[in-house]
Amino acid sequence: MNTWKQVRIPLLAFVFTAVVLVLVRVILLTAFSTKQKNSSLFPELTLQMAALIEEN
Amino acid sequence: MNTTEKASLKIKDIRYWLLGIVAGLQAICLTLVWKADDTGHFGMSLLFLFAIGSLTWEKRDNLKFESEVLPSIVGIALIGWVLWESTNLADGNIMRLLPFTSALGVALLASGFKGLKQYWQELIILFFLGVPSIIASLLFDIAPLTAKFSAFLLHYFGFDVVSQGVFINLPGGGIEVTDECSGLDTIIYTLSISVLALVMFPVNRAKRFFVPIVAIIIGFIINAIRVVMLAIFAASNKAAFDNWHGGQASYLYGMIGILVFGCFYWLLLQQEEKAQSIRSSD
Numbered sequence: 001m002n003t004w005k006q007v008r009i010p011l012l013a014f015v016f017t018a019v020v021l022v023l024v025r026v027i028l029l030t031a032f033s034t035k036q037k038n039s040s041l042f043p044e045l046t047l048q049m050a051a052l053i054e055e056n
Numbered sequence: 057m058n059t060t061e062k063a064s065l066k067i068k069d070i071r072y073w074l075l076g077i078v079a080g081l082q083a084i085c086l087t088l089v090w091k092a093d094d095t096g097h098f099g100m101s102l103l104f105l106f107a108i109g110s111l112t113w114e115k116r117d118n119l120k121f122e123s124e125v126l127p128s129i130v131g132i133a134l135i136g137w138v139l140w141e142s143t144n145l146a147d148g149n150i151m152r153l154l155p156f157t158s159a160l161g162v163a164l165l166a167s168g169f170k171g172l173k174q175y176w177q178e179l180i181i182l183f184f185l186g187v188p189s190i191i192a193s194l195l196f197d198i199a200p201l202t203a204k205f206s207a208f209l210l211h212y213f214g215f216d217v218v219s220q221g222v223f224i225n226l227p228g229g230g231i232e233v234t235d236e237c238s239g240l241d242t243i244i245y246t247l248s249i250s251v252l253a254l255v256m257f258p259v260n261r262a263k264r265f266f267v268p269i270v271a272i273i274i275g276f277i278i279n280a281i282r283v284v285m286l287a288i289f290a291a292s293n294k295a296a297f298d299n300w301h302g303g304q305a306s307y308l309y310g311m312i313g314i315l316v317f318g319c320f321y322w323l324l325l326q327q328e329e330k331a332q333s334i335r336s337s338d
Binding site: 004008009011012013015016018019020022023025026027029030033 | 067068070073074076077080081083084087088090091123124125128132135139142143145165
């Protein structure tokens with residue numbers, strides 16, 4: 001029982017660290033995907049470029 | 057006691073670790089909802105989290121934090137699943153399941169199986185935030201019922217309406233009631249708000265059963281009125297139809313449903329207070 005009590009706080013610290021790491025990843029991925037959305041202002045850019053190349 | 061000693065005491069206090077874990081997990085859930093661009097669910101999640109925070113804060117001094125090895129392992133497994141799904145940026149039904157699962161995991165980690173009943177209010181609130189919408193979306197398709205009721209309302213208002221399955225046709229045009237327009241979201245929102253109200257401001261035991269039923273009926277009728285409006289716009293004014301169909305306008309009806317339910321519940325509470333004051337004066 002005493003051993004469990006000693007182990008409990010390091011275990012909670014470990015879980016907390018894992019949660020913080022995943023939170024940082026999720027926030028970064030969310031921010032990154034928003035940037036991707038913004039960069040899709042020219043959704044047909046590749047098509048337009050292909051058409052230009054064909055014309056030339 | 058100096059600052060270092062105070063900090064050391066806080067590190068040894070498991071309540072701070074648990075608070076950090078639960079805050080981090082709920083922040084992950086909110087970020088995922090934000091990423092999914094589900095504005096309605098994001099607002100509801102914020103409201104429910106404030107309610108849970110308030111409930112937990114009120115009983116913070118009476119909570120017992122004693123957990124055994126087995127419940128802790130189960131709790132860590134649940135939290136691990138939440139973290140795994142979050143790493144994969146879960147959306148849809150799994151995303152709606154994460155707040156309840158993470159709260160259950162933290163509750164097991166904090167107080168074990170025996171201590172779960174300390175958190176029954178918080179767990180019920182979080183259960184109704186996401187789980188009913190998953191069950192309803194898997195089991196029920198109320199689109200034909202919504203279409204029939206909306207067609208009945210149009211007929212009642214004097215329109216020359218023809219209804220066939222999920223299609224409502226008026227002389228100038230028609231609409232199809234899809235799953236998104238069936239009103240399941242509005243119904244689930246009013247239902248979950250009714251559970252939140254029942255947990256935070258309880259009413260007489262006899263009335264408790266009827267409150268969620270009234271909430272479901274309010275949600276259904278409000279959405280049917282929305283479908284009626286859309287059918288009229290589709291037949292007469294396409295620009296108005298485009299403005300009122302989908303996007304932010306659809307949340308307005310959810311808000312109206314919640315406001316109507318709020319008025320109903322407020323009247324119920326007033327009635328309870330009056331009955332109590334009459335009983336106490338006798």
